Structure formats: structure tokens, C-alpha cells
Amino acid sequence: MTGDTRWFLLAVFPKHKPQSSSRAMSQVRVRFAPSPTGFFHIGSARTALFNWLYARHTGGVFILRIEDTDKERNSAEFYNVIYDALNWLGLNWDEGPKVGGSGGGDFGPYLQSERAGIYADYLGKLKAAGRTYEKDGAVWFKLLGERSEVYDEHRKKTVTKVKVAPTVIDDLIRGRVERVEDEDFVIVRSDGNPVFHLVNVVDDLTMKITHVIRGEDHLSNTSKHVELFKAFGAPVPKFAHIPLILKQNGPGKMSKRDQGALVEEYQKRGYLPEALVNFLALLGWNPGDDREKMPIADIIRLFDLLGVNQSNARFDEKKLAHMNMAYLLALPPEEFLGRARDFFRSLGDNAVAKAALAAPEAYFQAVMQLCQSKLKSFEELPAYTVYFFTDEFPTDAKVREKVMTKGAPKERLQELMAALPAMDFASDAAIEAAIKELAAKGGLGFGDYQAVARLALSGTNVGPSITGMFRVFGRERVEQRLARLLATAGDS
RNA sequence: GUCCCCAUCGUCUAGCCCGGUCAGGACACCACCCUUUCACGGUGAGAACCGGGGUUCGAAUCCCCGUGGGGACGCCA
Numbered sequence: 001m002t003g004d005t006r007w008f009l010l011a012v013f014p015k016h017k018p019q020s021s022s023r024a025m026s027q028v029r030v031r032f033a034p035s036p037t038g039f040f041h042i043g044s045a046r047t048a049l050f051n052w053l054y055a056r057h058t059g060g061v062f063i064l065r066i067e068d069t070d071k072e073r074n075s076a077e078f079y080n081v082i083y084d085a086l087n088w089l090g091l092n093w094d095e096g097p098k099v100g101g102s103g104g105g106d107f108g109p110y111l112q113s114e115r116a117g118i119y120a121d122y123l124g125k126l127k128a129a130g131r132t133y134e135k136d137g138a139v140w141f142k143l144l145g146e147r148s149e150v151y152d153e154h155r156k157k158t159v160t161k162v163k164v165a166p167t168v169i170d171d172l173i174r175g176r177v178e179r180v181e182d183e184d185f186v187i188v189r190s191d192g193n194p195v196f197h198l199v200n201v202v203d204d205l206t207m208k209i210t211h212v213i214r215g216e217d218h219l220s221n222t223s224k225h226v227e228l229f230k231a232f233g234a235p236v237p238k239f240a241h242i243p244l245i246l247k248q249n250g251p252g253k254m255s256k257r258d259q260g261a262l263v264e265e266y267q268k269r270g271y272l273p274e275a276l277v278n279f280l281a282l283l284g285w286n287p288g289d290d291r292e293k294m295p296i297a298d299i300i301r302l303f304d305l306l307g308v309n310q311s312n313a314r315f316d317e318k319k320l321a322h323m324n325m326a327y328l329l330a331l332p333p334e335e336f337l338g339r340a341r342d343f344f345r346s347l348g349d350n351a352v353a354k355a356a357l358a359a360p361e362a363y364f365q366a367v368m369q370l371c372q373s374k375l376k377s378f379e380e381l382p383a384y385t386v387y388f389f390t391d392e393f394p395t396d397a398k399v400r401e402k403v404m405t406k407g408a409p410k411e412r413l414q415e416l417m418a419a420l421p422a423m424d425f426a427s428d429a430a431i432e433a434a435i436k437e438l439a440a441k442g443g444l445g446f447g448d449y450q451a452v453a454r455l456a457l458s459g460t461n462v463g464p465s466i467t468g469m470f471r472v473f474g475r476e477r478v479e480q481r482l483a484r485l486l487a488t489a490g491d492s
Numbered sequence: 493g494u495c496c497c498c499a500u501c502g503u504c505u506a507g508c509c510c511g512g513u514c515a516g517g518a519c520a521c522c523a524c525c526c527u528u529u530c531a532c533g534g535u536g537a538g539a540a541c542c543g544g545g546g547u548u549c550g551a552a553u554c555c556c557c558g559u560g561g562g563g564a565c566g567c568c569a
Contacts, residue, residue, distance in 0.1 A: 035569050067569060138567050154493050154565075171497095179496060189567040196569050220496055220564035243498080244562070253562070279504095282518095286505060290517045309505085311498050312562055319504065319519045329532075374531055432528085450528045462530040 028060025029210045032086075032093070033200070035067045036078035039256045040085035040263045042315065043215060043245045046280045050242055051213045052091045053281065053303040063105065063207060064096030068113045069199055085263045089273050090296070095207075107207040112199050119194045122202045122232065123187070131231050137190030141198075141228065143181065159183055167223035172211070172240040172305045174219070181223035197221065201228040204237055213240045213305070216312075217253070240305045243284045246314045253312070260317050270343040270378025271320075275327040279320045283313045293326050325376040336372045337365055343378040352382040355389035366472045370464045387458040388472070391481075395459035403461070404489060409452045413486045415442070416449055420479050428467040435467070453478075456485035 032048040034040070055062035064086070066079060083098060095105025109115055123139065126132050131142050143162040150161045166178040187198040194202075204212060204225075212225075219241045229236045247254045247261075254261050266276055278293060287294065287302040294302075331339070341364075347353035356364060367388045375384060387393035403409060419438050424430035435449050450466050457469050457478065470478055 033569090037569085069569080136567080140567095152494085152565090169496095174497065177496070183565090186567050191567075193567085195567065200569085215563090216497065217563055218569090221569095223496095241497080246562075248503085251561080282504070284504095288506080290506075292504090292518060309498095313505090314503060316503050316519065322519055325532085376531080435528090446528055454529060460529090464530085466528060 027210075028055060028058040029063065029208055030055050030060060030213055031063035031065050031204070031207065031209050032091075033065045033067050033203070034082050036075065036082060037256075038075060038078040038081055040081050041254070041256055042261050042263060042280070043254055045085065045089060045263050045276075046245060046283060047213065047215055047242065048086060048091050049089070049277060049280050050240075050285070050303075050305075050308070052093075053300055054211065054213060054305060055094070056300045057303045060210075061094045062092075063107075063209070064093035064110060065203060065207070066097060066111045066113075067196065067199070068111060069193055069196065081264070085267075088267050089263070089277055112203065115199070115203070116194075118206060119199055119202055122205075123194070123198070126187075126231060129231065132187070133184075138186045139188035140184045141187045141224075141231070143184055143227065145182075167226050169219070169222050169226060169239055171219075172238055173308050174241055174310060177219065177222075179220065179223040181227055185224060187228075197224050197228065201225050201232070205229065205232060205234045209237050211238045211240060211305075213242060216241045216244050240308070243309055243312045245283060246312050248315045248317060254315055260315070266320075268346070270339075270346070270381070271324050272327045272331075272339070275324040276320065278327070279323045283315070284309045293323065293330075321376060328375055328377065329373060331372070333369055333372065337368050340368050340378065340381060343381060347382065350382060352386045352389060356382075356385065359389055363472070370468045370472055374464050384463070387460075393459050395455075396461070399461045400455060400459075403451050403455045406451075407448060410486060410489050412444075412449055412452045413456065413482050413489070416453060417479060417482050417486070420475060420482075423470075423475065425471055425475050428465065428471055431467040431470045452485070453482065456481045 030051040032051045034044055034048075052062050054060070064082075066082065068079075079097070086093065093099065095107060096110040099105060123132070126141070132139050133142055134140070143164055146163040148161050148163070149158050151157070152159045161182050162184065164180065164182055166180045169177040169179065171177055185197065186195055188194050203209075222239055222241070226236055244253045246252065247258045256262065260266075263276075267273075274296060277296065278299070281299050281303070282292060285303065285308050287298075288307060291298075328336070341357070344350075344353040344356050356367075359367075367385055371381075371385060375381065415438060416435075419434060423434045432446075436446055439446055439449060451461065454461060454463060454466050454469070457466075457473065463469065473481070
């Protein structure tokens with residue numbers, strides 16, 4: 001178990017356990033059915049999250065099914081992208097690939113590429129019922145009704161329209177939606193592979209899915225699906241079409257190419273998965289009051305499909321960053337420590353990361369404790385802590401210019417150095433007292449020493465408490481760095 | 493072009509279903525306070541019911557029409 005997923009253990013929710021058959025009849029069964037394209041999109045993450053939340057809220061079953069019928073587009077290593085993202089987010093599935101060894105659950109296999117026999121069976125039922133025909137080598141689903149040829153200007157071709165009654169979709173989020181599905185559609189390609197609409201319905205049917213929770217972009221497919229369910233004589237699941245996530249700038253829904261659209265990106269940047277989950281939960285849903293930052297257990301308890309919004313939401317990276325900061329601040333110190341170390345490890349060859357990981361445990365811990373309350377995200381860690389782990393840290397030229405031309409920095413450095421031997425490094429308070437005493441003697445303020453000391457120690461003007469820095473560095477290194485700045489101060 | 497969905501501060505949203513509160517909160521932005529830098533935090537400011545009709549004593553809330561936004565219209569999923 002990695003540090004990334006450890007948080008989830010705190011939200012103890014029992015995994016699906018076999019139920020009595022009467023119980024199982026009414027048990028909620030939802031699925032997340034991604035396609036292995038090599039990307040895991042923020043929108044997919046939220047769809048998965050809403051499904052997972054609903055399952056956990058109702059004590060139902062969350063199923064992962066991989067929709068890999070398009071052999072042209074799928075690639076073996078892409079499957080792991082899905083598993084990794086879901087695991088990182090803590091969205092554990094009860095049935096699906098990788099469960100209990102080689103794919104657990106009574107309704108498998110959970111990879112569509114392995115379900116060809118099932119699709120053939122169900123195709124047979126449709127054929128037997130006279131609801132299919134072949135055209136151009138493909139199998140089409142036949143709608144029932146009077147037919148007529150119509151020229152479609154948009155598609156620039158003649159199509160066959162079927163006079164049918166509107167399909168009624170009873171949507172948990174949108175209410176009653178009517179749509180006219182008036183053209184036959186392909187269910188098996190000429191290469192013999194079944195099409196999304198067929199396999200999606202057959203799988204939902206055979207996996208006994210009770211609630212189909214998916215993006216609103218599927219709403220217009222739903223009439224096809226409902227007609228297929230009806231053709232199979234199967235009960236139609238409840239639908240819940242959730243609003244889409246729009247890109248933060250410009251028109252349209254978020255797509256893979258948009259900045260910040262991939263879950264992997266936040267993982268790499270050291271965002272906390274619980275922060276991302278909390279943020280995503282709030283995109284289109286809210287607990288009904290002003291609460292925003294909530295433990296996952298609360299979100300599960302409060303989540304309900306009826307509380308989901310109908311309008312699309314624009315992705316706001318700034319709000320996500322704020323959520324992440326709030327979670328980072330609230331992390332228990334030892335937890336922060338572990339995750340900081342995990343983050344440094346994930347950086348691989350990064351020089352600061354290597355130096356940080358090579359540092360003595362106690363020192364590393366002291367530095368992290370000093371910095372926790374200052375960071376907004378782990379991605380800031382290397383730049384923020386570089387000077388703790390190497391003497392060859394960069395100096396901000398502008399800051400140096402500013403600090404070294406104001407007042408009498410060289411004198412301040414000399415006074416500080418002179419005071420060092422007698423300084424008590426045991427506590428921040430003692431260090432603060434010593435510097436204040438020094439300042440008082442010259443009729444100066446703490447700040448007169450703080451700026452120049454910070455520049456010497458860190459090469460910048462931002463960072464944690466200067467007294468804390470003194471303590472962590474220790475007398476000797478403080479002395480060295482003050483001396484080094486003094487030596488290079490020149491005539492300025 | 494056709495069909496479907498949606499519409500409250502810049503953004504996420506509460507309020508709408510069961511008409512009557514200064515339309516509330518959060519992010520962002522600005523100011524001030526706190527302070528040892530930078531943050532955090534605190535206080536405060538600015539900021540919205542898309543437009544037009546209707547129903548009603550009264551409409552953000554109910555109805556209709558516009559407009560705007562989004563989605564779908566593949567032998568992709």
C-alpha cells in the first residue's frame with residue numbers, strides 16, 4: 001500500500017459482502033465503464049466517484065467494467081492507467097478485473113473483450129425475435145414502425161426514418177425525458193465486433209446493473225439503450241445523467257488535451273487524492289448546506305443522486321488548489337512526513353529530492369515539520385526546501401539586491417555572527433529572545449536581522465520562521481552561511 | 493440543420509419542488525488587521541437571479557416564448 005492510498009483506510013467502509021438472495025434483489029449495483037484509451041480524465045474520475053459514492057451510500061456494489069471493444073484503439077498498458085487512477089483516488093471496486101486475484105465477481109468476465117460469447121448469445125435472441133437484419137456486412141437493430149426515405153442535410157445522405165413512439169427516459173437527475181429514436185443502428189460491425197450500444201446494454205443487463213450513472217453526453221444514446229432493453233424483454237435500469245465538466249477557459253466540455261484535465265497530472269504534482277475527491281464531489285453536488293471540506297465518510301453519508309445538479313460545471317483549478325492546501329494543512333505531522341517522502345521518491349532523479357532522501361531522518365523530519373504549515377502543495381517542496389538539503393542553493397538576485405542595499409546589512413551580519421556563540425539553539429523561543437535582545441541593544445527591530453539572515457540562509461525572502469530555520473540548521477551551519485554572505489557582500 | 497439537456501456573483505453553489513427572508517456560503521480579486529519574510533488566519537468591500545411576456549396582492553422560485561451555453565446526431569466509447 002502506498003502513501004497515496006493510505007488515507008482511504010481511514011474511511012472504513014466495508015467492501016461488498018455476499019448477501020441473501022432477497023437482499024441482493026434490491027441491492028444497488030452500479031458500474032463505471034471506462035475505455036482504455038491511455039488517459040484518465042477528470043470527468044471520468046467524477047463519473048467513477050459518483051458511482052462509487054452511490055454504491056457506498058446505499059451499501060450497494062461498485063463494478064468496474066472495461067469497455068475495450070474497439071480493438072483499433074485499445075492498448076494493453078492502457079488498462080493500468082485506469083486501475084492506477086482509481087486506486088490512487090481510493091475508489092475501490094467490488095467486482096471487476098483485479099479483484100480477488102484474477103477478476104472477482106459472479107458476473108464476469110469484466111473485460112468486454114472477453115465477453116464475445118455472451119454478446120453472441122444475446123445477438124441470437126435479437127435475431128430470433130426478428131429485430132435484426134444485415135446490411136453492408138454489419139448487423140443492424142431494427143426499429144418497429146412505418147419506414148420512409150428522407151434526405152438528411154447534415155449528413156448529406158438519404159436515411160431511412162422509422163415512425164416510432166417516443167422513448168421515455170425516466171432520469172433520476174433530469175426527470176422525464178422523451179426522445180425519438182427513429183433510425184435503425186448498427187449493433188455488430190462488419191468485422192464481427194459488437195458495437196458499444198449492444199455490449200453496454202447486454203453487460204448492464206447481465207451484470208444486473210440497477211442504476212446507470214454516467215455523463216450527460218450519453219443522454220442521447222439512452223433512447224437506443226432503452227429500446228434494446230425492451231427488445232430483450234429486460235427491465236430497464238434507472239438512469240442518472242450527471243452534468244458535464246466544462247473546460248476552465250474557452251467553450252466546450254473538458255477534453256483530454258486541456259490543461260489540468262488528467263488525473264495523472266495531479267498525482268504527479270503531489271496533490272492529495274482526498275482533496276481532489278472532495279473537490280470533484282462538489283462539482284455538481286453539494287451536501288445541502290455550506291460545508292465544503294468534508295471527510296469522505298461524510299460525503300458518502302450525505303451523497304444522493306437527487307442532490308446532483310442539472311447544469312454543467314466549469315472546472316476551477318484555483319479552488320482545487322485551495323482545497324488541496326486545506327487538506328495539506330490538516331494532515332497529521334507524521335502523515336505529512338510520509339507523504340512528503342513519497343513525493344520526493346516520485347521525483348526520481350531530481351537533485352533536491354535525492355538530497356532530501358539522503359538526509360538524516362531526524363533532520364528531514366525537522367525540516368518537514370517546519371514547512372508543513374507553509375506549503376500549498378507538494379509540488380512546491382523542492383524549490384521551497386532546496387537550501388535545507390544543499391549548500392549550493394540558488395540566490396534570488398532581486399532579493400539580494402534589495403536586502404543588501406537597505407540599511408547596514410554587513411553590520412547586522414557581523415552582529416549576528418558575534419551573538420551566535422552565546423545563543424541557545426535549543427528552542428525557537430530562545431533564539432528569538434537572543435535576536436530581540438541583540439536588536440534592542442542597537443535600537444533596532446527583529447526584522448532588521450530577519451531579512452539579512454534569511455537571505456544568508458536561504459537565498460530568498462520567503463520561507464518558514466527564521467528562528468525555526470536557525471534551530472534546524474544549527475549553530476555551525478548558520479555561522480557558515482552568514483559568513484559566506486558577508487564575504488561576498490563586497491562594497492555594497 | 494435536427495433532436496436532447498441546462499440557465500443565481502468572474503467560478504463552484506444555497507435558495508426553486510411547497511411563490512412573500514437585506515438572494516447566503518466558498519474560490520478568486522481588493523482593502524485593512526495579525527505578523528519575523530512568505531503564507532495561514534481574521535475583518536470588510538465590490539460582485540448575480542439571461543431577456544420578454546404571462547399567472548399572482550406578490551415571481552429567483554410556477555407557465556410560455558426568445559436568447560445564450562452544453563451535448564448528441566459514427567461500422568468511437
